[in-house]
Amino acid sequence: MSAPRHPADDQASAQADTDLRMMRRALALAAGALYRTSPNPRVGCVLARDGRVLAEGATERAGARHAEAVALDAARQRGIDLRGATAYVTLEPCSHHGRTPPCADALVAAGIARVVAAARDPNPLVDGGGLARLRAAGIACECGLLENESRELNLGFFSRHERGRPWLRLKVASSLDGITALPNGASQWITGPAARADAHHWRARACAVLTGIGTVRDDDPALTVRHVATSRQPWRVVVDSRLELSPRARLLREGQAHEVLVAHALDPAEAARRGAALLALGVQLLAVPAAEDKPGKVDLRRLMQELAARQVGELHVEAGARLNASLLAAAVVDELLLYQAPVLLGQGAGIGPFGPLQEVAQGLRLHRVQIEPIGEDFRWRARLAG
DSSP states (O other), rough: OOOOOHHHHHHHHHHHHHHHHHHHHHHHHHHHTTTTTTTOOOOOOEEETTTTTEOOOOOOOSOOOOOHHHHHHHHHTTOOOOOOOEESSSOOOOOOOOSOOOOHHHHHHHHHHHEEEEOOOTTTTTHHHHHHHHHHHHOOOEOTTTHHHHHHHHHHHHHHHHHHSOOEEEEEEEEEESSBBBBTSOOSSSSSSHHHHHHHHHHSSSEEEEEEEHHHHHHOOOOOOSOOOOOOOEEEEEEOOOOOOTEEETHSSSSOOGGGGEOOOOOOOHHHHTTTHHHHHOOOOEEOOEEEEEEEEOOOOHHHHHHTTEEEEEEEOOHEEEEEEEHHHHTTOEEEEEEEEEEOOOOOOOOOOOOOOOSSSGOOOEEHHHHHHHETTTEEEEOOOO
C-alpha cells in the first residue's frame, strides 16, 4: 500500500507543471525571433502569476529591447501590477549596460518575486551575474529548466562564447549517389524549388553565409535571403586567399557591399593592390594567416576565430567540394545539412572529398540524424561526432 500524498507534494507537482508550461511558452516566443536577433540570442519571456500569463515578449532586433523589457513594457501599458509575479526567461537576464539597460534591474524594479531561467548566459559580461544580482535583491532564482532547448535555439551564441568559434552548418545539395556538380561544373539545379526555398530559412537564421571564390566564379551567387521574410540579411563571407573576387560579382551587386567580408592570406601591400577595387565598393577585407599545411591558403581555423571575434555565432556554409573538404579536414564543421535529390548523376564532384582514409573507422561519424522530405527531395540534418 502506497503512502498517502501530502498536500505539499501536490502543490509542488502543480508548480512544476506550471513552470514547464510557462517555459515552453517562453521558448516558443524565442523561436519566433529566430530571424531577427543576430548576433544577440533569441530569448523569450513570460510574466505569470498563479498559472496565468500576465504579459510576454521576445527579443527584438540587435540594439533594441530584450525579451524581459518587451514583456515588462506590455504589462506596464496594460496597468498590470507585477509584484509577486514569476518571470520565465529562456536565458539568464543580463546584468550589464550594453545598447540596452540591465534586464535584471528592470525585473527587480517591477517587483518580480521569482525568476526561472532556462540557461545561464555564457557571455563573460553576464555569466551568472544576472542571477546573482536578482538573488541579492531577494528574488528567488532557478536555472536549468529546458536548458537543452534554449541552447538549441542559440547554438551559435553559445559556441561563440564557449568555444571561441561559430557553430558551422555545412549545407550541401547532392544527387542520391553523392554528386554535387557534374564534371563540367554544372550544379544548377540538382534539387527542386521546395528544397531551395527551405535552405533560405537556414540562411536567414545565420549570422553569416560563407562560400569560396570557386563557387563565386562558377555560380555567381547572391547569397542573400530571398524566400523568407526577414528584417536583416546575414553577412556574406568569401574565402578568397589571393583576392580574385571580381568587383562585378553578383554578391556585390545584390545586397550591401559593405556587408561582404573577403578573407585572404596576402601581405598588406599585395592586399592593398589586389583589393583596391573591392575596398572602393565598401567590401571589408580580412587578412588571415596562411595554413601551415597549405601555403598561400587561408587558415580556416584562424578564420573561425576571427569571425567569432566579429560576433558571428551561427555560420551557414554553401560552398563547393574543395572548400567543403578543407572545412571537414580542419574539424570546424558542427552540422551537416544535406538536401538529396532522387537522381543518379554518375560522375562529378562529391560532397567534400577529404582523405584518403586507411580504414572505414576513420570516417567522420554522424549522429542525431534527422531525415525529412522536402518537396520531391530529402533533407538530412546531422551532427558531426565530437
